[in-house]
Amino acid sequence: MRNYLVSVLPAVVSVLIIAQYLLVPNFRQFTALDQNAPSNTFVWFMGFFVVLFSAWYVAGFFSKRAAKALRKRAPIFTAVLLLLLAYDWATLSAGMLPQPFVPWPDAILNAIIRDREILARSVFHSLRLLFTGYGIGAALGIICGVAAGSSEKIRYWISPVVKVLGSIPAVTWLPVILVLSASLFQGAVFLIALAVWYPVTSTTMNGVLNVPKGTFEAAATFGVSKIGMIFKVAIPASSPFIFQGLTQGMSIACTALLIAELMGVEAGLGWYINWQRGWADFAAMYGAVVIICITFFAVNAVLNVIKSRVLRWKEGG
C-alpha cells in the first residue's frame, strides 16, 4: 500500500470510531438516570486522537522524521484502534458481551474522571509502596550480590538461600507477613523487598563472577583500593547483569504490590479495585485496570531509560 494511505489510517479509523459511537443505535435505550448512559466523553476522547493523528500526518509533509515515525507506527496504531472500534460496537451497539460486567469505553472514561481524585491518591499510595519496597530490595540485593560474588565464603551462605527460597514466589509469604507485621504497609514493603531481593542478588552475583579476571588485575596494577575495586570496578563491570535483575525484580514487584493491595493493604490501586467490586461498579474497576496499565508501563519505561543511559557503553546496547 502507498505510504500516505497507511499513514492516514489512524486518523480515519478514529473518525470511524466516533461515527459508530454516535450513529449506530445502542443495544438498549438509556434514561438520564442510568449511571452508564452514553455521554460525550468518548467523543471528546476520540476527537483528541483525530486531531493528534491528523496533525501528525500534516506535520509529515514538512518533516521527514515525523512522516517516517508515523509510517512506522501507523499499522500498530490502526490495529489497536480497530480493536477499540470492535470493542465499542460489541458492548454498546450489539450488547453481545454480558452486561453489566463488560462496560463500554465511554463508561470507563467517565468512571475514571468521576473518581480522579481517589485514583490519583491510589496511584500515589501504590507508587510509594512500590518504590519503598523496590528500593530496599534492590539495594540489599546489590549489596548481597556483590558480597557473594567477591567472596567465596559469603557465597557459600547466600547462594543456597537464593536458590531454595528464590524458587518460592514471594507472595506465598503474604498471609504470614500480614499477620506478623506491625502495619500492613510495612508488611507489604517487606514482601516487595523480598520479591526484588532474589533476582537482584542472583544476577548481581553472577555479574561479579563473570567480570574477566584481567579487569580486576589491571585495576590492581594501578593501585585501586579495596573499596574502589567494589564501587569503581565490580559494580560498573557487572551493571548489565544488575539491570537484568532490576528489570526482573520490577515485574515481580508490581505483581507483589497488586496482590498485597488486593489482599489487605488499605490504599492503592489494588485496594481501589476491590473496593469498587464491593459496589459492583465495573466501569470503575476497568478504569483502575487502565490506570494500573499506564502506571506500570510508565514505571518500566523510566527504568528502561535509566538502563539505556547507564549501559550506554555496552556493545549494541
Added chain:
Amino acid sequence: MNGKIEINRLNKVFKRADTAENFCAIEDLSLEIESGEFVSIVGTSGCGKSTLLRIIAGLETPTHGEVLCGGNTVSGTSPSRGMVFQEHTLFPWMSVRKNIVFALKSAGRFKMFGGDVDTLLETAGLTDFANSFPHQLSGGMRQRAALIRSLAVSPDVLLLDEPLGALDSFTRMVLQDEIIRLWKERGNTMLLITHDVDEAVYLSNRIIVMSPRPGRIAEIVSVPMSYPRNRGASEFAQLRTRLLKRLNFASDTQMDYYL
C-alpha cells in the same frame, strides 16, 4: 626512576587441579634486569614465562625466592610496575580518556601528571577516539589505548604479556615501533613476553629463552643492533635462526636443495 629487577632463586609450584600433583612452573630462576633495559622472554607454551611476569607484577606470590624491583621486595601490585595484557583490559564502561584518568587517579598520579591526558592521546593518535568506548575501537587501537593507559602512570617497569599476540601482523609492526618510541621517550624498564621471535629480535636489548617443565632459563641472547632495526638485515635473520634453533623449531643441518 629505578626499574632494576632482581630475581633471586625463584620457585613457583602450582597444585594441579586435575591430578592433585604438584607442578613446578618455575625452578630456581635467577635473573637481573638493568633499569631502562628492554628484555624479552620467549619460550614455548608452559615454560612459565607468564607466571614469571605475573610474579614480578605482584599478581602471584612466589613459592620460594624473591623478586626485587628498584631494590624493594615485591609484595602485591603497585603502580610502579605496570602491566599490559594480551586481551586488552580497558574498562569497557569508560571512554578511552576516562580509562586513562581513572588509572592516573587510582595510582595517585593525576596531579603529578598535570592532567595533560590530551597530549598523551594525541601522541598515540587517539585524539578522535578519546570519548569512544573500547568496543567502538579496532583491536589495534584498543591495545594502543591500553599501552598508553599503563604508561600514563609512569611505571618504573612495564610488563608486557603478549600484548600484540591477538593482532594482525601489520598492526603488530606499527605497534612495535610505537612501543620502541614510548620506551625511548620514557626510559623505563620493559619486560616483554612474546611467542614471536621476530618481535623479540626487533625490540629487545636482551632475549631470554626459557625451556619448559620445569620453567628455567635456557639461554640469554644479547641483541647488539642499534635502533631502529632493519627487519631485513642479515644480522637480524641470523639471530632469528639462532633463536628458533634454540627453541627446536629450526634444524641444525642446512638444507642443500629445495624440492
